[in-house]
Amino acid sequence: MEPLYLGLDASTQSLKASLLSENLDVRAECAIHFDTDLPQYKTKGGVIFGENGEVYSPVMMLVEAFDLLFDKIKQRKWDVASIKGVAGSGQQHASVYWSQQASSLLSNLDPKTRLADQLSPAFSRSIVPNWQDSSTSKECQDFQSTVGGPVALAKITGSRAHERFTGPQILRFKRNHPETYRETSRISLVSSAITTILCSDGEVKGIDESDACGMNLWNVQGRHWEQSLLDLIGEDAGAKLGEVETDAGKVVGHIGKWFVDRYGFSPECAVFPGTGDNPATFLSLTLAPSEGLVSLGTSDVVLVSTSRYFPNPESHAFFHPARGANDSPSYFNMIVYKNGSLARQHVRDLYFDKSWDKFNAAVESLRPQAVTDLPNKAAFWWLLPDIVPHNAHGVYKYITDPSAGLFEIGAAQKVDTFPDVSSEALAILESQLFNYRSRSSTILDDSDTPGEPSTASLPDNIPRLTRVYATGGASANRTILSLMADVLSAKVCKNVEFYDNKWKDADWNACSVGVAYKARWGYERSQGREITFDDLVAQCRNNRAKLRGQEGGAISLEEEGIRVVAEPGEGARAYERRVDWWRALEHKALSEMSK
């Protein structure tokens, strides 16, 4: 029997599973889509929009998705008895609230009955606040003033206060529903809630350290909960949050009896700590210094690997998601945009008949082809209050005249729609990509003081990502990836897989794959082999290459699981000259917004 590894991913719109071989080949995948497979919960894009900026999903929808997912796995006859290890990933920041009965319910699950029919009383709160929630501005202010402002909070917890982060969310919940808060026995993140359900041994499992960095509560360098912030929430906040799991590859339990009796899992199948969806995506690729990852999912996320702790109010510093308790700490930085895929989709629907082909054709016909083709239109589509720039809201479009020199920005013409509507596609993409380029360079720039907001304007030789890995739904779009190579002046890569005796673009889900890598690594360690995550992944790739007949020497890029899909062309030289121009226009849009 071939040993197998399972990764789960509870993201915004779906619950997905990936089954991997011992050498990390993806054998099978399946998914449950919340809107279409569980229509009774009435979500749109996986969420419900409430009042005052509230965005949430029903907790039982996630539980029922577990029932449907494992039924589907059974129908598809996955060899679950051979699964040696499993780990889950979850949308970041979102919290799950357990009742006093949770422990006994979890340890007495009846395998003849669905989880959805047994677990409802295990939760003290019926909803899970979603990462798109923006209802906690008051609590964010309270978090920042407790420690001395946004820069101070970023230094301690890796991020300034953000509305979607778990700490401000818990504080608002406690203020609005003090009784229910009191009745809550434990608080999990989605990732640790998944780990808890997988083990079903009555213990609520610890929050993973990397995912804890998305809470505004974890002292990243001290590696403990920040007491002053626990005190701000008050009433046993520390006890409700519990111990943080600082060994990312530890066996935290074995798969629960419910899964063994109902679906045929082996009782020996080990469960490893779950982590956030973005840390999980980070694990699916091995980033070298100056390399980045752009995830084009519901949100757009730019991720940069860093060897040092670099807290900055515009980004989030996270602890590396696959460090053993004794490994030296390392980090990554992340910039998150709410107006990613859904904003592009909105422009496509408004101007291009809901067709990506038409949207792409417009981009291809207008994009710069030479160093002299300077972009002269910019469009900022902040349909939802964005994360970066913080709370930017509204739509701002400008046309400028590059021949106006110093006066170009001052004389920028503000328009509702560009005279030639085919410019709309290029303008939104360029503005999004300039944003990713400009802000990722801040993280790469060693001259910045850690913890201080960067105010320096970018010189011509701004540091840039040398290679970018694209993942997420919109990475299927080659026009977007090719423009990304030009605006970021970087090679763009995608994952590939070996199928039917040839390499093809991988369409698997990076989050569930990344977390299955983690299960594979944890399992190796559980067998008494001390090995780092990166070494284990490299070893599996070498084994794979050998099996395919590549002996000795360096293995090919494709054996590493990646392929360069776009390189900077002539247009890149035009974009190179316009980063400062774009920054000045963003500044102008923000000043007009606050008038």
Ligand SMILES: Nc1ncnc2c1ncn2[C@@H]1O[C@H](COP(=O)(O)OP(=O)(O)O)[C@@H](O)[C@H]1O
């Ligand atoms: N060909 C395409 N071009 C551009 N965007 C696309 C394309 N295909 C899918 N998308 C975008 O991908 C998004 C979903 O990405 P996905 O990674 O599945 O989201 P999540 O993990 O957040 O649930 C959709 O909102 C859609 O706009």
Ligand SMILES: O=C(CO)[C@@H](O)[C@H](O)COP(=O)(O)O
């Ligand atoms: O808020 C963040 C990260 O800080 C989001 O990236 C969520 O983690 C959800 O991600 P997707 O569903 O878009 O993948």
